[in-house]
Amino acid sequence: MSKTLEFYFDFASPTTYLAHKRLQQLREQYDLIIEYKPMLLGGVFKATGNTTPVAIPAKGKYMLESDLPRFCKRYNVELKLNPHFPVNTLTLMRIAVGAREMDCFEAYLDAAFDAMWLAGENMGDVEVISRCLTNKDLDAQALLELTQQPEVKAALIAATEEAVARGCFGAPTLFMDGEMYFGQDRLDFIEEALGQA
Amino acid sequence: MSKTLEFYFDFASPTTYLAHKRLQQLREQYDLIIEYKPMLLGGVFKATGNTTPVAIPAKGKYMLESDLPRFCKRYNVELKLNPHFPVNTLTLMRIAVGAREMDCFEAYLDAAFDAMWLAGENMGDVEVISRCLTNKDLDAQALLELTQQPEVKAALIAATEEAVARGCFGAPTLFMDGEMYFGQDRLDFIEEALGQA
DSSP states (O other), rough: OEEEEEEEEEETTTTHHHHHHHHHHHHHHHHHEEEEOOOHHHHHHHHTTTOOOGGGGGHHIIIIIHHHHHHHHHTTTOOOOOOTTTTTHHHHHHHHHHHTTTTHHHHHHHHHHHHTTTOOOTSHEEEEEEEHHHHTTHHHHHHHTTOOOOOHHHHHHHHHHHHHTTTOSSEEEEEEEEEEEEGGHHHHHHHHHHHHH | OOOEEEEOOOOHHHHHHHHHHHHHHHHSSSEEEEEEEOOOHHHHHHTTTOOOOSSSSSHHIIIIIIIIHHHHHHTEEEEEEETSHHHHHHHHHHHHTTTTTSSTTTHHHHHHHHHHSSSSOOOOSSSHHHHHHHHOOOHHHHHHHTTTHHHHHHHHHHHHHHHTTTOSSSSSSEETTTTTEEGGGGGGHHHHHHHTT
């Protein structure tokens, strides 16, 4: 029987990129449905009083220089640190909310994640977003127009509030079988649960 | 060939307790020497700008109610949350520094860790410390007297500064083969390295 995993994400987070790539591997191995749940990580931090790990220089150095490379090797996933990090992802996350029901949604996810964490693009900049999406044969103009719709703006706020109400304090946060998991480094517990299904 | 693992610890941290217990399992399986390195976690936090995860209520709730129990089950380790948490461990850590060269050092480690994370004792209280150590046939008076020695006080400060200088920002922090690992949840990487030795 399929299991459904809810994946609360924001493109801003390199560990979320790692989880996104690793989950695609798990989806090939197991009967897994991934439900992508956009949220604005900055809003989650503000609501919970949390901060990015890189706000603590020693923690950021360890995370970016030691810990992430170890997991990239373990998962066989390529990740390049973004020179523009931290990037404001408000526009990207609004597109994600607005495009959830569109055919291009998964292609958009890959395009935005890869532009951020493989190509090092400044994805807080609308011109850069437009170029990167167009290069992936996505309708950049239509997707960017979504971000100006009041209902899309409101939907991202509501999605972020819902994440916080469910206990989310950072990204990635995953829910499966009524259990919450925080961090790409907990995907082994999810894999255990998938293996027992 | 033996590998030496440096284990920077403070009794204040439940994840450090979990690491302590898990490392004892690994020491039975592999040719591993554990070098216990006391530090004052509060001093590390102050020096690095870091805080305990439980300072963020949503993070603390997840850590204590979901994440720690998962690892307790995985490692087959019993842990009970301490009702006095967070406990001021200045006295305990001074004893740890002062007693490092004494025969009773490992017995002291077990006594202090278990009093904190199995018995729920208020180990910030000197009377409680005295009772708990005496119950484990340790010379509580001699150990507590160590904490008044200026060289012991200075040694804990120096040990904490050394930890910070090496990149430590929390507990547990582990070093092996020139690599730093943060968190009980990275012991699988250490086990991988031990298995390849």
